[in-house]
Amino acid sequence: MIIERNIAPLIVFAEEDIVSALRKISVNQRGFVLCVSASGKLEAVLTDGDVRRWLVDGGQFDFGVSAAMVANKQFVAAKDGASEDELNDLFSDRVTFVPIVDGQRHLRAVAFRGQPVVRIGDRVIGPESPAYIIAEIGNNHNGSIELAKRLVELAVEAGADCAKFQMRDMSSLYRNEGDSDDASADLGAQYTLDLLSRFQLPVDEMFQVFDYCHELGIQPLCTPWDEASLARLEAYDMPAYKLASADLTNHPLLSAMARTGKTLICSTGMSTQGEIENAIAVLKRHTAPYVLLHCNSTYPAPFKDINLAYIRRLEKLSGGVVGYSGHERGYFIPVAAVAMGAKVIEKHFTVDRGMEGNDHRVSLLPDEFSAMVRAIREVEEAMGYGGARGITQGEMMNREVLAKSLVAARPIRAGQQIADEDIQIRSPGQGLQPYFRAELVGRIAKRDMIEGDFFFQSDLADAVASARDYRFDRPFGVPVRYHDLQKMIGATNLDLVEFHLSYKDMELDPVRMLDGATFDIALVVHSPELFAGDHIMDLCSEDDVYRQRSIDELQRVIDITRTLKPHFTKSARPPIIINAGGFSADGPITAERRPAMYDRIADALSRLDKEGVEIIPQTMPPYPWHFGGQRYHNLFLSAEDIVRFCSEHGYRICLDVSHSALAATHLKTSFQELLRQVGPYTCHMHIVDAAGVDGEGLQIGDGTVDFAMVADVLRETAPDASFIPEIWQGHKDDGAGFWQALDRLEQWF
Numbered sequence: 001m002i003i004e005r006n007i008a009p010l011i012v013f014a015e016e017d018i019v020s021a022l023r024k025i026s027v028n029q030r031g032f033v034l035c036v037s038a039s040g041k042l043e044a045v046l047t048d049g050d051v052r053r054w055l056v057d058g059g060q061f062d063f064g065v066s067a068a069m070v071a072n073k074q075f076v077a078a079k080d081g082a083s084e085d086e087l088n089d090l091f092s093d094r095v096t097f098v099p100i101v102d103g104q105r106h107l108r109a110v111a112f113r114g115q116p117v118v119r120i121g122d123r124v125i126g127p128e129s130p131a132y133i134i135a136e137i138g139n140n141h142n143g144s145i146e147l148a149k150r151l152v153e154l155a156v157e158a159g160a161d162c163a164k165f166q167m168r169d170m171s172s173l174y175r176n177e178g179d180s181d182d183a184s185a186d187l188g189a190q191y192t193l194d195l196l197s198r199f200q201l202p203v204d205e206m207f208q209v210f211d212y213c214h215e216l217g218i219q220p221l222c223t224p225w226d227e228a229s230l231a232r233l234e235a236y237d238m239p240a241y242k243l244a245s246a247d248l249t250n251h252p253l254l255s256a257m258a259r260t261g262k263t264l265i266c267s268t269g270m271s272t273q274g275e276i277e278n279a280i281a282v283l284k285r286h287t288a289p290y291v292l293l294h295c296n297s298t299y300p301a302p303f304k305d306i307n308l309a310y311i312r313r314l315e316k317l318s319g320g321v322v323g324y325s326g327h328e329r330g331y332f333i334p335v336a337a338v339a340m341g342a343k344v345i346e347k348h349f350t351v352d353r354g355m356e357g358n359d360h361r362v363s364l365l366p367d368e369f370s371a372m373v374r375a376i377r378e379v380e381e382a383m384g385y386g387g388a389r390g391i392t393q394g395e396m397m398n399r400e401v402l403a404k405s406l407v408a409a410r411p412i413r414a415g416q417q418i419a420d421e422d423i424q425i426r427s428p429g430q431g432l433q434p435y436f437r438a439e440l441v442g443r444i445a446k447r448d449m450i451e452g453d454f455f456f457q458s459d460l461a462d463a464v465a466s467a468r469d470y471r472f473d474r475p476f477g478v479p480v481r482y483h484d485l486q487k488m489i490g491a492t493n494l495d496l497v498e499f500h501l502s503y504k505d506m507e508l509d510p511v512r513m514l515d516g517a518t519f520d521i522a523l524v525v526h527s528p529e530l531f532a533g534d535h536i537m538d539l540c541s542e543d544d545v546y547r548q549r550s551i552d553e554l555q556r557v558i559d560i561t562r563t564l565k566p567h568f569t570k571s572a573r574p575p576i577i578i579n580a581g582g583f584s585a586d587g588p589i590t591a592e593r594r595p596a597m598y599d600r601i602a603d604a605l606s607r608l609d610k611e612g613v614e615i616i617p618q619t620m621p622p623y624p625w626h627f628g629g630q631r632y633h634n635l636f637l638s639a640e641d642i643v644r645f646c647s648e649h650g651y652r653i654c655l656d657v658s659h660s661a662l663a664a665t666h667l668k669t670s671f672q673e674l675l676r677q678v679g680p681y682t683c684h685m686h687i688v689d690a691a692g693v694d695g696e697g698l699q700i701g702d703g704t705v706d707f708a709m710v711a712d713v714l715r716e717t718a719p720d721a722s723f724i725p726e727i728w729q730g731h732k733d734d735g736a737g738f739w740q741a742l743d744r745l746e747q748w749f
Ligand SMILES: C=C(OP(=O)(O)O)C(=O)O
Pocket: 138, 165, 166, 223, 242, 243, 244, 245, 246, 267, 268, 269, 293, 295, 297, 325, 346
C-alpha cells in the first residue's frame, strides 16, 4: 500500500469547473481528483467514470459546471491514524484509493492499493523505476562550504540523483552537550566528537548548499541526527529524510520524522532483525512512506559481513521498496545490490580518500562514482522483466548464420512423399529448425528440390505466399542477388531490381554471371557495407588509411554497377545505395562532432569517379547490426541532418522506412515530420516495418509503422521515388516474404 501525503496534485476546489478538474486528472494520471472546500475539507470524489456517466446520462455539456456538481458525494474515507490493516479492509474491486481525513474532515492523505512506490519530489521510486542513487557527502566537506559546493558539482557530473548531507545539533545530541574536550568520553566517541565539532557546516551554510543543489538540478537530502535538526530541516522544507542506521532503534526520532508525512529512507545497519521489525511497525503505525536500506555499518565493511542476500529478506519483511547503503571499498557491491532489487543506492563520496575523517576512507572518488552509476544503469538495462523468452533481433541474425536447418538430403520431386532419408540437418539456420523433422516426414513435397535445398515453414503449411502481378502508384522492385535474379524477375511485373552485392559477389565477373541476359527493367545497386577482412565502410573515418580503403571499395562497386547497367535497359543512371559510415562502438557521438563527419563523407564522395551512377546514402537506424552485434549509428538519423547534408552537398537519399521509424522513436521526434522533411530528397525507398528502437526489417504489419500515414506523406513529398520491400530474409522460400509484403502494401501505395 502507498500512502500519498503530497495531496496538491490530487485536489481541486469544489467550485472549480469540470474542465479544470479533468485537466488535473490528466496531469496526476490517477484517474480521479478530490474536491475540497476552501478550508481543505473533503466534499466529494470525482473520477473519470463520474464524468463519463454525467455525459452519457444526459449531462448538458456545460463545461462551466462545477466539479462538485458532477462528483460523487458517497465515498469511502478513513480516519487519520488508521492502521495499515484497517486501511486494507476498505479496499475492494471498486475501491482502489481511500482518502484519509482528520476529525474535521480535512483531507490529510490518500491511500492507494498497489505497488509499493515512494516519491521524493518529482521522483518516483519503485519496482519499475531506475535506482535512486545518493552521493553521501555527509561531512566530507570537512566544514568548508566551498568544498561542499564542489562536491555537489562533482556529484551532478557523476550522475547521482541526490547529494546527501548530515545535520547534528551537538548540544542536544550528546550527553556531554557535544563537548569535544570532555576527557571522560571514551576513545571512539572522543574522536567522533572532535571531528564533528570541527567539520559541521553552520545551518545557514548548509541551506546555501541545498539551494545550490536545486540550482544544479540535483535533489538535496539530509540526515537529521536529532529532533532539533529535524525541525531546522523542516523549516527549509526538505523533500524527504534519511534516517541513519544509528537511529533505527530511536523510535521517538523515527516517529517525529514519520509525522512530517515525507518519504523516509531508513538504514538498517547495526540492528537485529527484531529491531528492524520494530522500526517497520513504527513506520506502519504512522502510515509513513518509507524505503529500508540494507547496510553493514563497518567502515570499511568486510565483504564477508555484508550479507547481500538479506536484501531479499528485507523486502519481504518491509513489504516495500528496499535499497542498499554501502560502506565497503569499491563499487561492485552496490551494482550487485541493484541486481538483487535495491532501488536506492547510497555511497559515500569524496574528492580525496586521504582527508581527515572516517568516511573519506570508504568513499568513492568522482570517477569511481560515475563508473558505479554507469554500471548500475547498464545492469538495470540488462535486468529485463523475466517475461517469456523470445529471440532478440541480434540473436535472430546469428541464429540464421550459426544454427542448423532441415535440408534435402537428395533430389525430391513435387508430389513425392517426403521420407526421413530425404532430410538432413545442415548449417546455416535459414530453413526449418531441426525439431520439425518428424512433422516433415510423410508430407507431400510441393516443389522440386535439389540436394541441399532448405525446407521452409511453407513446406508444412497448406497455403504459401507466392508472386503475382502487382499495381503500385510508383516503380517497385525486390532485392536480388546474382543467384536469384532471373527467378525473381520472371515471377512478377517488377519495374526494377535492387542488386544486393556481398563483398564475395564483388569477386565475380558480372558479365559472366549475367550470361549476356538483358532485362527490360531498371537497376538499383546496394553497395556492401562489409568488405573483406571485416572492413566496414566508413567514409568519415578519422583513420585516413581506413577511409581511403572505404573510398577504393566504393569505387569498385561503382565500376561493377557500370558493367551491370547495360543489362538493364530502363536504367539511365543507376542509384547506388551506401551506408556511408559514422558508426561508433561504445556510445553515440555528440551532435557537435557530426557536421565535420558529414563534411568528410561529402569530401570522400567527391573523390570518386561517379560518371553514369548516382550515390544515394541510406537513412540509418540508431543501432546497426554489424556482425550481429550492437553498435551506434550517428549519421543520417535525424531529419535535420539528412536535409542539411542533401541540400548542402547536392545528394538524394535512400529512405529506409524501418531505419527512420526506429531513429524517430530513438530521437523522440515525429516520424511523420521526418518523412515530410526528407521526402523531397528521396530517390528510392526501402518500405518495411519496425518496432521499438532496434526491431528492423519486419514484415509489413508485424511492427508499429502506420503505412497509411507513410503512403499519404510520401505521395505528397516523394511521388516519384521507387521502392522495394526490404523484408529481412524475405528472399527465402522463393521470395515468400517479399510477395507477402507487396500483397499488403498494395492497399496503400
Ligand atoms: C550514517 C548514515 O547512514 P547509514 O547508516 O546508511 O550509513 C547517514 O545517513 O547519516
